[in-house]
Each structure stands twice: as structure tokens, then as C-alpha cells.
Amino acid sequence: MTLLTVTGLSKSYAGVQAVHDLSYEIAPGSISGLIGPNGSGKSTSIDCISGFLRPDEGRWSLLDRDLTGMSAHAMALAGLTRTFQTVRAYGEMTLVENLCVAAQEHDGVGWWQALRRSGACQTADAAACARAEELLEKTGLASYRDAPAQVLSYGQSKLLAIAAAMMARPRLVILDEPVAGVNPTMIRQIETIIRALNQQDVTFLIVEHNMDFIMSLCAQVIVLDAGQKIADGPADAVRRDPRVIEAYLGVADA
DSSP: OOSEEEEEEEEEETTEEEEEEEEEEEOTTOEEEEEOSTTSSHHHHHHHHTTSSOOSEEEEEETTEEOTTOOHHHHHHHTEEEOOSSOOOOTTSBHHHHHHHHHHTTSOOOHHHHHHTOHHHHHHHHHHHHHHHHHHHHTTOGGGTTSBGGGSOHHHHHHHHHHHHHTTOOSEEEEESTTTTOOHHHHHHHHHHHHHHHTTTOEEEEEOSOHHHHHHHOSEEEEEETTEEEEEEEHHHHHHOHHHHHHHHSOTTO
16 A cells, blocks of 8 residues: 655756656655755655645655645645645744644634634644643643744754644654754654654654754665666665765765
8 A cells, every 4th residue: 555656757957857757666665755855856845745736747645646736725734734844833832833824724613703712713722732732742742832933952842843744643754854953862762752642643754954864764775876766675785785876975896
């Protein structure tokens, strides 16, 4: 069974091919990695499949539901959410408030209902607060629930971003460099939390430069170079693949 299927994804900028004919599958319940040297097309590919960039060609689906051309909002409702390299949080708002804002994108409450504080709005708010409390506990941030987001460390902000992506109860979460710039202790904490969330039927696709993190966490690793897929398989096999070694080190026999 396949959760995410990407077929023939291509995107170019002013004649420069950023991604070319990219295809891969992600199994449900897995933790997969998407890696490659700088400029290999990683960011472009996930921007396309998460609805933030329109590709030139290609299709993708989640549990056989075609997501091609959908907006990011529609994809989130369908079960695909993501984080970003740059953490996005409202610094003066509490952690609970930040997560409740994230929930508003998916709760189905219109502006008129929110303005009138209708019953549906109040029910959605209560559900969002309960979900926020649950996720703060799971991400180890519960003690900061009423603190403004600006007091968090950079690594803790990464955890808040993961919690925000989880508010919609997605089937698949794309994590864009979740441990970039994070200290080793926090990296281990983030890894533990991702594993725990994965055990609760959340599938992850992780884009990351930290090879140790990817190789220890991901069963499947997809490798891009110059916009094309050069490897796709178990982490141990990918690590030894001459094409991967050459892409990173420049020599096939390194």
C-alpha cells in the first residue's frame, strides 16, 4: 500500500531545470528522508507537492486521492501538511494561541461564524485548545504553554512548528530541515518525538542536510542530484551507493 505517490514531477526556472521527471512512493506509517547536495531540487520538489509552487509537469496523490494543483490549504484538509526551514511563529502569542491559530486554517469555521462567536465557532475553539494541549505534551513543550513563543530556543521553536503541522491531524507531514542549526541534545529530542508521533500513525517525509540524523531515523532514503533522483531505497544501501558518494564528495571511489 502506498500513502504518497509522486509521478513525473518537473519544474524549471528561466530554462534551468530544478526538478526533472521525479517519481517516488512513500509507504504509510514510514519515516522517509529526501536528501541531496545544495541545489539538487529538494526544496523545489516539496514546495510543489505541498501546494506552494506550481510544477510544469507531474502528478501526486495521497491514498489515491489526486492532489495535483490543489492549494496548500486544500492539501492540509486532505491530510498533507508541512513545516518550513524558517520557523514561523507569532512571538508575542502564547504557545497555545499559536497552535490554535494554526487550527483555524482547517476547522471549517467561516469569518462570519467567528465574528458572531457561534456555537460552531466555540466548539471548534474548544477542540483546538484541547488538541494544542495534547501536542504540547507530546512535543515536550507543555511547561511553556502560557509563555510567549519568543522565549523558546531555536530548537524548541522547531518543535512548536512540528506541533503546528500536527494540528490538522494529517496523514503525512513534510519536515523541511527540522534539525538545521539545532544543538546535538535537541536533535536527539526531536528524533525521539518524531519516532513517538510516527508510532501514532503519522507518516513523515524529512528533508535534511544532517546525514547522521537521516540515516539513523529513516528506513527509506531518496537522493536527488541536479534535479534528478539518483537513489531510492534502504538507508544502508543508499549510504554505499557510488552515485550518492559521487554526488556528495565528487569522487565515485571515496
